[in-house]
Amino acid sequence: MTVLFAGGRLDSLTVQSGTPTEVTTAGTFDPTYCDASVSLATGQNVRVDQLDASNAPTDLVSGDTGWYHCEVNFTSTGLPANSNFLQVVDSAGNQWVSVRGGASAGILLLAYNSGTGASPTWTQLGTGSTTIGGLVKVAVDLKVTLGSPHSAELYVNGTLVSSGTFTQSSFTSARGMRFLGQTNSARISQLLITNNRSTIGAKVKYSRPSASGGNSEWTGAVDNVNEAVNSDTTVDSATTAGLRQTYAMGDVTVPANYAILSTFHFVRAKNDGAAPANIKSVVRQGTTNYDNSANFPGIGTGFVPLPARYDTNPATGTAWTESSFNSAEFGYLSVT
Structure with missing residues (x-):
């Protein structure tokens, strides 16, 4: 099975905290494929799980390569410094790989949890990063291969930003992805998860x-x-x-x-x-x-x-x- 999740509006997301809203503001989504984006402000977090053929949550395990995709627009100066945005999580909600902010606002980089599931310690993977300002819609693709060691790659608008390998014995499976709201609200759309198939350039069409x-x-x-x-x-x-x-x-x-x-x-x-x-x-x-x-x-x-x-x-x-x-x-x- 290739596609494990495709969605993006509130009727497809599990709200973990706060009260996210849908917005129809032009520029926060691609109108060719979407009619709204989901706005995540501070304290507003959502999660999506990978689904098998019977619609039950399913895990990726060693040897699998998960691709995690979204389009995102930030309201102000981009992702706040040293904050997490898109995370790969396991069935218990433990966070293992993250697209997060750098030392200053607007930077996106790749990191992994070198600590424990209960107390994450974020360590940058590779040396690459990219800067995106607010009010700019970008496509984010995160590739994670589970194994020994694990590997990860971050793409923004189809361009490789950073990559690296890491060892984390507690990261044995991936269940889905989590999005964390920030001071500069993230408006997300076109969420997609696949196994062993690139999501770069992929589109998720909304139909009501x-x-x-x-x-x-x-x-x-x-x-x-x-x-x-x-x-x-x-x-x-x-x-x-x-x-x-x-x-x-x-x-x-x-x-x-x-x-x-x-x-x-x-x-x-x-x-x-x-x-x-x-x-x-x-x-x-x-x-x-x-x-x-x-x-x-x-x-x-x-x-x-x-x-x-x-x-x-x-x-x-x-x-x-x-x-x-x-x-x-x-x-x-x-x-x-």
């Missing part, structure tokens, strides 16, 4: 519901779930099992020499503690509904992001194409 589809059995309509900025105040709801709701989605244009490697379907949802307590993702092609074999994982009585993934088009079992994605509807099925 655009119109009613072939299933309209829940209470609610498209305007409840397609906001430009996420809101939990307007919702679709179902009080019995077996109800489907699907929507046409915003179209994707696949550039020449690009391909759709996977499609991730995220919803923010909760239950009220009574049946029906679960939801399944649904893809509709033509007049046929393809219900996901598993429930969205992790639903509870508070709104949380729920993921489903489709590495192939469920109608054909083959890779997604521009036309097959644009003709598909996505939605959900209420289940016990």
Whole structure:
């Protein structure tokens, strides 16, 4: 499996602290692919985990090479001095590799935790760094190979900034990436994690519901779930099992020499503690509904992001194409 995560809006992120917000400010994201970025100010941290074929969190281990990608825009002078931004973490949340600030504001460099999981000590890898000011959107790609020794490389806008190898016996697996908010708020978008496949130049297209589809059995309509900025105040709801709701989605244009490697379907949802307590993702092609074999994982009585993934088009079992994605509807099925 190549793609382990693709997303970027709040409906795909686990908030660890604070209250991050979505912003539609021009210049903080690439409008060809996105319609918002997530703003992380001081004390606002988010995390994403790698997902396997059944949507369960999965680890990279010795011999694997994880690629961690985002686009970021800082509000002022770039990343504050000596602060962490993007970190590779294990299942316990221990931080092992970091894209962080240098001795002065605006510098990005590569570092690893030479201390313990509970008490990180950040040691620079290599001697390279780059300076980016505020209000400039850049693509950041972090490559980490687990092994003995480990290795890491930092790319900014496709250019290698720094690299190095290190030994850390406690770093035995990687579960995902964490983003830490700073004084100069970081606006992040187009988050991507892959295994053994470069993310340099990759794009993550956001697609929201655009119109009613072939299933309209829940209470609610498209305007409840397609906001430009996420809101939990307007919702679709179902009080019995077996109800489907699907929507046409915003179209994707696949550039020449690009391909759709996977499609991730995220919803923010909760239950009220009574049946029906679960939801399944649904893809509709033509007049046929393809219900996901598993429930969205992790639903509870508070709104949380729920993921489903489709590495192939469920109608054909083959890779997604521009036309097959644009003709598909996505939605959900209420289940016990």
